[in-house]
Amino acid sequence: MARIALDAMGGDFAPQATVAGALLALAELDPAHSIQLVGQTAVVDAHLRALLDGELAAHARHRDRISIIEAPEVIEMTDRPSAVVRGKPNSSMAVGLRLQPDGLSDAFVSAGSTGAQMAASMVILRLHAGLKRPAIATFFPSSRRTVVVLDSGANVDCSPEELVQFARLGATYAECVMRRANPAVGLLSIGEEPEKGNAATKEAHQLLRQSGLNFIGNVEGRDLPAGGTEQHAVDVVVCDGFVGNVLLKFYEGVAPLMVDTLQKEGFNPDDIRAGLKHLDYSEHGGAPLLGVKGVSIIAHGKSSPRAIKNAVKAAVQAVTSGMNEQIGQRLSVAAENAA
Amino acid sequence: MARIALDAMGGDFAPQATVAGALLALAELDPAHSIQLVGQTAVVDAHLRALLDGELAAHARHRDRISIIEAPEVIEMTDRPSAVVRGKPNSSMAVGLRLQPDGLSDAFVSAGSTGAQMAASMVILRLHAGLKRPAIATFFPSSRRTVVVLDSGANVDCSPEELVQFARLGATYAECVMRRANPAVGLLSIGEEPEKGNAATKEAHQLLRQSGLNFIGNVEGRDLPAGGTEQHAVDVVVCDGFVGNVLLKFYEGVAPLMVDTLQKEGFNPDDIRAGLKHLDYSEHGGAPLLGVKGVSIIAHGKSSPRAIKNAVKAAVQAVTSGMNEQIGQRLSVAAENAA
Numbered sequence: 001m002a003r004i005a006l007d008a009m010g011g012d013f014a015p016q017a018t019v020a021g022a023l024l025a026l027a028e029l030d031p032a033h034s035i036q037l038v039g040q041t042a043v044v045d046a047h048l049r050a051l052l053d054g055e056l057a058a059h060a061r062h063r064d065r066i067s068i069i070e071a072p073e074v075i076e077m078t079d080r081p082s083a084v085v086r087g088k089p090n091s092s093m094a095v096g097l098r099l100q101p102d103g104l105s106d107a108f109v110s111a112g113s114t115g116a117q118m119a120a121s122m123v124i125l126r127l128h129a130g131l132k133r134p135a136i137a138t139f140f141p142s143s144r145r146t147v148v149v150l151d152s153g154a155n156v157d158c159s160p161e162e163l164v165q166f167a168r169l170g171a172t173y174a175e176c177v178m179r180r181a182n183p184a185v186g187l188l189s190i191g192e193e194p195e196k197g198n199a200a201t202k203e204a205h206q207l208l209r210q211s212g213l214n215f216i217g218n219v220e221g222r223d224l225p226a227g228g229t230e231q232h233a234v235d236v237v238v239c240d241g242f243v244g245n246v247l248l249k250f251y252e253g254v255a256p257l258m259v260d261t262l263q264k265e266g267f268n269p270d271d272i273r274a275g276l277k278h279l280d281y282s283e284h285g286g287a288p289l290l291g292v293k294g295v296s297i298i299a300h301g302k303s304s305p306r307a308i309k310n311a312v313k314a315a316v317q318a319v320t321s322g323m324n325e326q327i328g329q330r331l332s333v334a335a336e337n338a339a
Numbered sequence: 340m341a342r343i344a345l346d347a348m349g350g351d352f353a354p355q356a357t358v359a360g361a362l363l364a365l366a367e368l369d370p371a372h373s374i375q376l377v378g379q380t381a382v383v384d385a386h387l388r389a390l391l392d393g394e395l396a397a398h399a400r401h402r403d404r405i406s407i408i409e410a411p412e413v414i415e416m417t418d419r420p421s422a423v424v425r426g427k428p429n430s431s432m433a434v435g436l437r438l439q440p441d442g443l444s445d446a447f448v449s450a451g452s453t454g455a456q457m458a459a460s461m462v463i464l465r466l467h468a469g470l471k472r473p474a475i476a477t478f479f480p481s482s483r484r485t486v487v488v489l490d491s492g493a494n495v496d497c498s499p500e501e502l503v504q505f506a507r508l509g510a511t512y513a514e515c516v517m518r519r520a521n522p523a524v525g526l527l528s529i530g531e532e533p534e535k536g537n538a539a540t541k542e543a544h545q546l547l548r549q550s551g552l553n554f555i556g557n558v559e560g561r562d563l564p565a566g567g568t569e570q571h572a573v574d575v576v577v578c579d580g581f582v583g584n585v586l587l588k589f590y591e592g593v594a595p596l597m598v599d600t601l602q603k604e605g606f607n608p609d610d611i612r613a614g615l616k617h618l619d620y621s622e623h624g625g626a627p628l629l630g631v632k633g634v635s636i637i638a639h640g641k642s643s644p645r646a647i648k649n650a651v652k653a654a655v656q657a658v659t660s661g662m663n664e665q666i667g668q669r670l671s672v673a674a675e676n677a678a
Contacts, residue, residue, distance in 0.1 A: 143599045153529060156537035190492060190584040198495035198581045221588030225596035242537045243582055245529040249560030250586060251593075257564035258597050258615065260482045265614035275604035276597065 001032035002319035004312050005096040005105040008039035008047075009074055010112025011303050015039060018111065019047040021308020026062035028309065033316050034065040036105055038096035041070045071095035081115030085123045093117060097124040100294040107295035107315035109286060111303040117296060118154055118289060125294040128328050130335045134291035135166045136241070136298060137173055138248050139284040144227025148174050148236045149188075152287060153245035160203035163187070163238050164211055165331075169290040170236035171213050172330050176321040177288075177314075183235035184228070186219035188243060192229070194218065200240065208238075212337070221247075255279055285310030288318060290327065295319055340371035341658035343651050344435040344444040347378035347386075348413055349451025350642050354378060357450065358386040360647020365401035367648070372655050373404040375444055377435035380409045410434035420454030424462045432456060436463040439633040446634035446654035448625060450642040456635060457493055457628060464633040467667050469674050473630035474505045475580070475637060476512055477587050478623040483566025487513050487575045488527075491626060492584035499542035502526070502577050503550055504670075508629040509575035510552050511669050515660040516627075516653075522574035523567070525558035527582060531568070533557065539579065547577075551676070560586075594618055624649030627657060629666065634658055 006022055008015045022035045037044050045068055052060050071092040075084055085094050093112055097120050099105030110117050114136075122134060135151035150170045155162065167185045174183035187205055189197035194205045196218060208215040216232040224247070228234040239247075255276050263269040277283070285307070286299040295318045299311040318324070345361055347354045361374045376383050384407055391399050410431040414423055424433050432451055436459050438444030449456050453475075461473060474490035489509045494501065506524045513522035526544055528536035533544045535557060547554040555571040563586070567573040578586075594615050602608040616622070624646070625638040634657045638650040657663070 141596070141600075143596050156529070188585060190495070190581055190588075198579075201581075221585040221590070222592035224589055225592040239585075240537075242529055242540075243585055246527060246560040246578075246582055247585065247589060249529075250563055250589065251560070253561035253564040254590075254593050255597075257480070257482050257618075258594075261480075261618060262611070262614045267614060272601070275601045275606060279596075279600060 001034070002106045002316045003034050003036060003104070004315045005036040005038050005069070005099050005108045006308070006312060007092045007096050007108070007110035007112050008037040008044045009071070009092040010110040011299065012301050013303065014111065015044055015047045017303055017305050018308050019044060020051055020056060020305035021303070021312065022066060023051060023056050023059040023062055024305055024309040025312035026065050027059055029313065029316060031065070034067070035312065036067050036069050036096070036099065038069045038071050038092045040072060040074070041068050044068050069095060069099070075112055075116055077113070079116065081113055081119045084116040085120045093120050094124065097121060097296065100125060106319040107297065109297040109299060109308070109311045109315050111299035111301055111308065111311070114153065114298050117298055121289050121292045121296040125292040125296060127291055128293055128331050130331050131165060131291045133162060134289050135169055136287050137170055137290050138244070138287045140224050140251065141279045142225055142227030144233050145235070146284070147224060147227055147234055148178070149224070149244055149247070150236070150238065150290065151241035151244050152248045153241045154289070155241040157242070158200060158240035160200050160207055163200060163204035163240065164207045165291070167208055167211065167213055167215070167236065167238045168330060168334060169327060170238065172327045173288060173290060173323060174235045176323040176326050177317050178235070180235045182214050184216045184232055185213050185236045185238065186216050186223065186228070186234040188237050188239035189218040190220065192218050192220070204238070212334070283310065285314035288314065293328070294324060340373070341445045341655045342373050342375060342443070343654045344375040344377050344408070344438050344447045345647070345651060346431045346435050346447070346449035346451050347376040347383045348410070348431040349449040350638065351640050352642065353450065354383055354386045356642055356644050357647050358383060359390055359395060359644035360642070360651065361405060362390060362395050362398040362401055363644055363648040364651035365404050366398055368652065368655060370404070373406070374651065375406050375408050375435070375438065377408045377410050377431045379411060379413070380407050383407050408434060408438070414451055414455055416452070418455065420452055420458045423455040424459050432459050433463065436460060436635065439464060445658040446636065448636040448638060448647070448650045448654050450638035450640055450647065450650070453492065453637055456637055460628050460631045460635040464631040464635060466630055467632055467670050469670050470504060470630045472501060473628050474508055475626050476509055476629050477583070477626045479563050479590065480618045481564055481566030483572050484574070485623070486563060486566055486573055487517070488563070488583055488586070489575070489577065489629065490580035490583050491587045492580045493628070494580040496581070497539060497579035499539050499546055502539060502543035502579065503546045504630070506547060506550065506552055506554070506575065506577045507669060507673060508666060509577065511666045512627060512629060512662060513574045515662040515665050516656050519574045521553050523555045523571055524552050524575045524577065525555050525562065525567070525573040527576050527578035528557040529559065531557050531559070543577070551673070622649065624653035627653065632667070633663060
């Protein structure tokens, strides 16, 4: 059973979307799992009542798997991410994360400020031994299977060693949570050959060959939508957080361009939008922040109730798969092998 | 009038596609312009005759605007790009480029090895004063106007100063060749705020503010398909060649994924492919290598006759617009201002 703390106050459409998403998630999850809505109790409770009296009345039977945890402070867009833990220790972000080291919760989900969630997760959950930084893993739909891309924005100017750590984190996630056997890892670069790339990727390529991971070599931009090279399907693609973040946002912007373009050619834009729905981020349930001791799932700021539901489900999968313990074990084995 | 040297031997479908592309281009260009087909004379001539006796018989009247220039050596995929000029001085790449400093041609177009074309262009055409490296400019279709993105692969690990030079090159191209008045320049990063990004982009942001260019600030991945931010349309987007190349190849791979996805939802893939044709690189006629003293247009390795035609037309536009002289002038003014 998993207890998922959900930041009820985080996201552009909170708390309406977060509270509704919690109810939708509970309806689909095994009854053993529960949700802790973290936020201003009166506000959260009012939204919960309104939903259960109204459009989500059919979900009333899940009410007893929801608890509300008071967090009086609210993070503003103007708050500096790095100052949230100290500056607003009673915000939903800080309170929700602290439940894990206190043994009261198994995972945290937020659609609030990504920077604040990352900083607070590092301080409150702490990092596994040997890591300098966590990585944000995101999911790219492809013509083959969904590809895990990391880092997607937690780190810029990464060292080769950090890229290898991302590979290890991503491979563990793919294996434990996505049930991929012996996941194939690719290094994002600008040519297949090991000598293609920038300084960090060229060195990372050599390190990955000796990493014990199932490293298939460099992959290029085109291999992401294709789900791999001609020779190899890929499960995990490693890059620095600058490249990963640019790509992620580019990808989010491509579908609207496709809809626009096809509309000008006479297609019905609603039909196209519906046809592309599987490419939508909200299907993929939030991006896990990997490397922290615990579970912290970053949902999109514009999360709908459906996106929140999928993020909560991703958190449950992370907990029940034992991902966090596996990451800890594999990092320590890798450190021993390197020593 | 412009004399365009075309590497008849370069590209996956050469010389058939290159010779056919030359004829298609001449049919659309002003009669003052001519094409020099550079390659093994016997091979090129045989293809030209066959096309004029067959499917392109209607183009026979353009034959007198084509000359064939002998280049006996052929570049192989296994040749090291940097060794082409010295190792194969009589290849179509080296011979075709040398026509410019010899005063015999105004531009060079090739669908051959990008690396070889870049290296040979730097050696044979040389760089404008003050530049360390050229940049490859590519064209991204967007929901607004086409966006020029550079660098798209000539340089990795760029310094902030190089990023500013790319901005200047791209802005001159947008103004002279694409006729954009006071082109808006954006710096690709991972957030709008000047302090977001990696070390090079953060410093480049400050330098761009003082560059005299119409700098609109950072743009994000999503602003490329959107053609700008909510506030500003963008004409030129600057990034290092690693990021630019990953994005370019990613973009090339996205349309097939969209076709795949929509086909699974019941759409006719041929209809979708036809509807997305304006997003195809072959519409955009090759990528200019900016910063060299002359015109060198890099066409896609898989160029069709249509793509070659558009690359030749892009070369003519570059010549007739006086782009090269403008770039030289603006770089020297910028250098004086900085001194």
